[in-house]
Amino acid sequence: MIVTELTEPECFSFLERAWFGRLACCKDNQPYVVQLGLVYRERCLYVLSTLGQKIEWMRENPNVCVSVDEIASQADWTSVIVTGTYRELEEPRYEDERALAHKLLEKHRHFWENPLAERQAKVGDSLIDPIYFSVDIASVTGLRATPAS
Amino acid sequence: MIVTELTEPECFSFLERAWFGRLACCKDNQPYVVQLGLVYRERCLYVLSTLGQKIEWMRENPNVCVSVDEIASQADWTSVIVTGTYRELEEPRYEDERALAHKLLEKHRHFWENPLAERQAKVGDSLIDPIYFSVDIASVTGLRATPAS
Numbered sequence: 050m051i052v053t054e055l056t057e058p059e060c061f062s063f064l065e066r067a068w069f070g071r072l073a074c075c076k077d078n079q080p081y082v083v084q085l086g087l088v089y090r091e092r093c094l095y096v097l098s099t100l101g102q103k104i105e106w107m108r109e110n111p112n113v114c115v116s117v118d119e120i121a122s123q124a125d126w127t128s129v130i131v132t133g134t135y136r137e138l139e140e141p142r143y144e145d146e147r148a149l150a151h152k153l154l155e156k157h158r159h160f161w162e163n164p165l166a167e168r169q170a171k172v173g174d175s176l177i178d179p180i181y182f183s184v185d186i187a188s189v190t191g192l193r194a195t196p197a198s
Numbered sequence: 199m200i201v202t203e204l205t206e207p208e209c210f211s212f213l214e215r216a217w218f219g220r221l222a223c224c225k226d227n228q229p230y231v232v233q234l235g236l237v238y239r240e241r242c243l244y245v246l247s248t249l250g251q252k253i254e255w256m257r258e259n260p261n262v263c264v265s266v267d268e269i270a271s272q273a274d275w276t277s278v279i280v281t282g283t284y285r286e287l288e289e290p291r292y293e294d295e296r297a298l299a300h301k302l303l304e305k306h307r308h309f310w311e312n313p314l315a316e317r318q319a320k321v322g323d324s325l326i327d328p329i330y331f332s333v334d335i336a337s338v339t340g341l342r343a344t345p346a347s
Binding site for chain 1: 218220221222223224227228229230231232233235259261262263264265267269272277279281306
């Protein structure tokens, strides 16, 4: 297996294909990591969520880290790690960008089902407001492993 | 799609099959998340690593969160989230547990290749000491999504 570092343009072109990742946030020195659907556009990762622990924590501390990877096997994978800042796409201030996030995310089937269903499983809400946010990317690194030929 | 919460025993039995996850740690309110190989045994997740950002951060702040999931599709997945504490398996104090971790981890092909190759890609070390650690599990939660029939 050979592992090489990705350049920044290679990381961004990898993110363009992504629809899923894991987001880490933290509060009072306690980290928290969750899986979520996401889409990339121009140094932003767009996410649909519902109110819950991660949103409450990121409102308090907007520093986040996102891991996006494709794993074919233990010796054949690509992993990109994004460091960035949480920015909630509130209306009316971010109305256009919120509409863009919605449009990009809805291409992925079930994009809205997961956060809503998870939230309902946890709190039994029948009425849930969607929250759109961006992770504004500050830096990105990546590694790719390929089987030795 | 129906999402249900897993009980604690269901979470642990899911972890028994796991060989891979994402670990989040944090320092000075900045989270960091990385993919890694892992194995579960008796409320511990065992990991082989090399010295690097995550180890340096966890030595400073041992609070960690680990996400382990199996995703068949966007409507068919299981996700378990572990909160716990970093404990480095130093010799001679943890010699027996270190040997156990080695034995459990080596069942997974490439288990030692990934961290070593990643480290070499990053720093060009030719000689690298492996570090074994445990995430001692404090709490665990899980969700399972199944397609609506």
